Amino acid sequence: MVKKSIILAKLKTSVYDLSTVFILLAVIAFFAVANKIFTGYNYVSSSNLATIINQASFLAVLGVAQMLVILVGGINLSIGSVMAFSAILCGPLLVESSNLMPALGPLGMVLIGAVIGLLNGALVTTLKIPSFIATFGTMYIFRGAAWIIAGNTVYFRISPAIRFLAQGQILSIGDFTIGMSVVVCIAVIVLLTLLLRKTTFGHNVYFTGSNPIAAKFSGISVNRMIITMFVLSGALSGFSGVLYTGKVNASDASMYMESHFDAVSVALISGASLMGGYGNIWGCAIGALIITAIKNGMNTLQVPSEYQTLVLGALIILSVFFNDKLIGKKMGVTSGTASDSKDANIVAT
Amino acid sequence: MKRIVTLILATALVLMTFAGCVTQAPPAANDSAATESSISANQAEGDAENVASAPKYKMIFIVKSMAASFFLDVIEGAQAAAEDLNIELNCVGPETPFSVEEQTQIIEQAIINGVDGVLVIPADSDAIATAIEKCNEANIPVITPNTKANGGDVVTWVGADNVEVGYTLGKIMCESIGGEGNVVLLEGTPGNSTAEERTEGYKQALAEYPNVVLLDSQPANFEREAGMNLMENFLQKYPEIDACGSGNKDMTMGAIEAAKNAGRLDQIKFITFDTDDDVIAGIQSGEVYATGNQDPFSQGYLAVISMYAHLEGCRLPSMMHLPMKVIDSSNIDEFVASMQS
Numbered sequence: 001m002v003k004k005s006i007i008l009a010k011l012k013t014s015v016y017d018l019s020t021v022f023i024l025l026a027v028i029a030f031f032a033v034a035n036k037i038f039t040g041y042n043y044v045s046s047s048n049l050a051t052i053i054n055q056a057s058f059l060a061v062l063g064v065a066q067m068l069v070i071l072v073g074g075i076n077l078s079i080g081s082v083m084a085f086s087a088i089l090c091g092p093l094l095v096e097s098s099n100l101m102p103a104l105g106p107l108g109m110v111l112i113g114a115v116i117g118l119l120n121g122a123l124v125t126t127l128k129i130p131s132f133i134a135t136f137g138t139m140y141i142f143r144g145a146a147w148i149i150a151g152n153t154v155y156f157r158i159s160p161a162i163r164f165l166a167q168g169q170i171l172s173i174g175d176f177t178i179g180m181s182v183v184v185c186i187a188v189i190v191l192l193t194l195l196l197r198k199t200t201f202g203h204n205v206y207f208t209g210s211n212p213i214a215a216k217f218s219g220i221s222v223n224r225m226i227i228t229m230f231v232l233s234g235a236l237s238g239f240s241g242v243l244y245t246g247k248v249n250a251s252d253a254s255m256y257m258e259s260h261f262d263a264v265s266v267a268l269i270s271g272a273s274l275m276g277g278y279g280n281i282w283g284c285a286i287g288a289l290i291i292t293a294i295k296n297g298m299n300t301l302q303v304p305s306e307y308q309t310l311v312l313g314a315l316i317i318l319s320v321f322f323n324d325k326l327i328g329k330k331m332g333v334t335s336g337t338a339s340d341s342k343d344a345n346i347v348a349t
Numbered sequence: 350m351k352r353i354v355t356l357i358l359a360t361a362l363v364l365m366t367f368a369g370c371v372t373q374a375p376p377a378a379n380d381s382a383a384t385e386s387s388i389s390a391n392q393a394e395g396d397a398e399n400v401a402s403a404p405k406y407k408m409i410f411i412v413k414s415m416a417a418s419f420f421l422d423v424i425e426g427a428q429a430a431a432e433d434l435n436i437e438l439n440c441v442g443p444e445t446p447f448s449v450e451e452q453t454q455i456i457e458q459a460i461i462n463g464v465d466g467v468l469v470i471p472a473d474s475d476a477i478a479t480a481i482e483k484c485n486e487a488n489i490p491v492i493t494p495n496t497k498a499n500g501g502d503v504v505t506w507v508g509a510d511n512v513e514v515g516y517t518l519g520k521i522m523c524e525s526i527g528g529e530g531n532v533v534l535l536e537g538t539p540g541n542s543t544a545e546e547r548t549e550g551y552k553q554a555l556a557e558y559p560n561v562v563l564l565d566s567q568p569a570n571f572e573r574e575a576g577m578n579l580m581e582n583f584l585q586k587y588p589e590i591d592a593c594g595s596g597n598k599d600m601t602m603g604a605i606e607a608a609k610n611a612g613r614l615d616q617i618k619f620i621t622f623d624t625d626d627d628v629i630a631g632i633q634s635g636e637v638y639a640t641g642n643q644d645p646f647s648q649g650y651l652a653v654i655s656m657y658a659h660l661e662g663c664r665l666p667s668m669m670h671l672p673m674k675v676i677d678s679s680n681i682d683e684f685v686a687s688m689q690s
Contacts, residue, residue: 041586047585048585051582051585055581140444147415147416151418151421152418152421152422152625153626154418154625154626154627156602156626156627156630167610247574247577247606248573248577248603248606249606250573250602250627252418252573253416254416254417254418255572255573255574256574257416257446295578296582296585299567299579299582299586300582300586302565302567304567305539305567305570
């Protein structure tokens with residue numbers, strides 16, 4: 001009798017977890033139908049789906065960089081500036097004409113990102129500046145620094161190795177081509193999911209995010225946790241910059257001005273709670289797919305871009321509302337059926 | 350003690366955020382600073398000759414956006430003129446690109462601080478009128494390079510007409526495919542007058558070629574990555590595209606990458622606007638068919654000289670057209686040579 005209600009509870013939480021996937025399927029269905037009716041275009045053709053997946057992979061990595069910080073209750077607005085700043089500083093290393101190892105540029109970008117992440121973390125923990133304000137400040141600081149250093153220099157013709165990382169074509173079945181960026185994105189997501197779900201460190205991250213005071217009294221150094229997550233987020237932002245630079249085959253100081261918005265959108269739509277302590281890394285992939293599917297669908301329907309902005313805003317509000325309700329329902333499920341703490345653990349994750 | 354340290358660090362942080370506002374002003378500022386220190390040193394010796402090296406006029410030059418390299422080139426030209434004419438010139442731009450509200454604020458501040466002349470590239474031709482009228486009331490002359498203002502009294506306008514730009518490029522695009530085929534357009538940011546005027550020009554040219562079909566025309570916000578994504582979607586949707594016109598080179602360079610990845614680069618002629626290292630390399634390698642050059646340096650230079658001339662009492666025409674130059678494979682080499690001189 002107890003077993004049956006536990007299985008039902010597990011099923012319910014799985015459904016809640018999969019809510020983002022349902023949204024994605026709904027979006028695809030909607031645009032497939034709309035496109036067929038209004039433009040006769042096959043939205044679900046293998047080449048269009050491949051385009052969506054490839055474009056979304058870049059966005060997903062960005063979303064993960066944001067998610068890492070959201071999990072501990074913070075936010076990182078400096079992502080775009082980190083990407084631009086590190087790409088400018090490492091510009092000479094990234095171009096084809098540089099004689100150095102092509103791996104140096106990307107390593108440099110990741111390192112610079114990590115250092116800026118360290119700065120963000122220090123501001124939040126030592127100066128007790130809220131992460132919104134601290135990263136708002138570093139966003140401007142490093143964007144300004146990028147403009148000062150680079151002026152109107154454009155680094156173009158990026159080295160082929162880096163371009164392959166972003167654009168190399170891995171798998172081709174007929175019209176369906178998967179790029180290297182998808183492989184990289186999946187690798188990042190798998191690695192971080194393992195880190196966050198299977199290690200003590202990961203459990204501590206979720207613990208700190210959902211209840212920092214209890215975490216502190218359990219012996220977790222909350223400050224160190226926050227700094228670590230900001231460093232990871234910064235490093236991943238730098239890496240995201242590598243991917244985008246490889247994609248666009250150029251870097252200048254004015255790129256990625258709105259990347260922090262994109263990153264937050266992905267993280268929110270994926271179901272993370274801004275309070276911290278709740279969220280899936282692979283949810284970022286689904287969130288990125290949803291946003292890209294919508295943009296692609298509206299492009300092919302020739303909807304003016306002002307409407308695209310409107311739809312994205314509405315989607316974010318709906319997703320957050322929907323997800324909050326689901327979190328509530330999920331917690332309701334766990335507290336209803338858990339007869340002892342062990343069962344609560346089974347259904348809570 | 351800790352609180353004081355915190356306060357100092359926090360203030361330093363806030364002050365550093367203003368680093369984004371003003372760039373490349375140091376050369377002009379250094380000049381006037383050096384001049385001022387030499388004045389004070391020489392006045393101590395009572396040498397009257399050196400007082401003449403103080404800048405005669407103080408002007409402010411406000412661009413639309415510090416983010417686009419075009420406007421950085423305009424500033425270079427303006428600063429060169431300021432150096433040549435010994436003018437104290439402050440070059441600024443709004444923190445948020447294309448924010449006319451910030452431009453209005455900067456102008457109001459300049460009026461309070463006291464300037465002899467205001468040069469502004471309006472982010473919005475209509476909304477800038479209020480700020481210009483305030484300058485008129487304060488008897489401060491205004492010149493609008495590059496983009497016209499639709500209100501207030503302006504001494505003159507220096508630039509290339511954006512509709513003309515779009516029209517010329519549109520004609521080149523249609524001619525490049527022999528007067529028939531499928532084309533797409535990459536527009537700039539919606540609501541931006543430069544974007545809208547260039548698109549209008551393109552469409553005017555397209556109207557003259559009935560056998561050229563405009564498949565689609567959508568905004569990519571003058572951005573490289575947005576241009577690339579948009580082109581990917583276009584390539585996805587339209588199996589035959591013969592040419593791609595664009596409002597600026599950033600979008601085109603992104604679109605070229607998309608075409609490369611789809612293996613359709615040699616099927617499409619790319620026509621764009623602005624000259625920068627990457628576009629020049631593109632023309633030399635054949636990726637870009639043609640581009641237009643507004644000569645931003647000259648716009649800035651001429652604008653400052655015009656303001657000087659006006660303050661000295663000369664009369665100026667109300668519009669000064671700088672012709673647009675078309676650069677393609679036939680004249681790319683001489684263009685590069687002329688840039689280096």
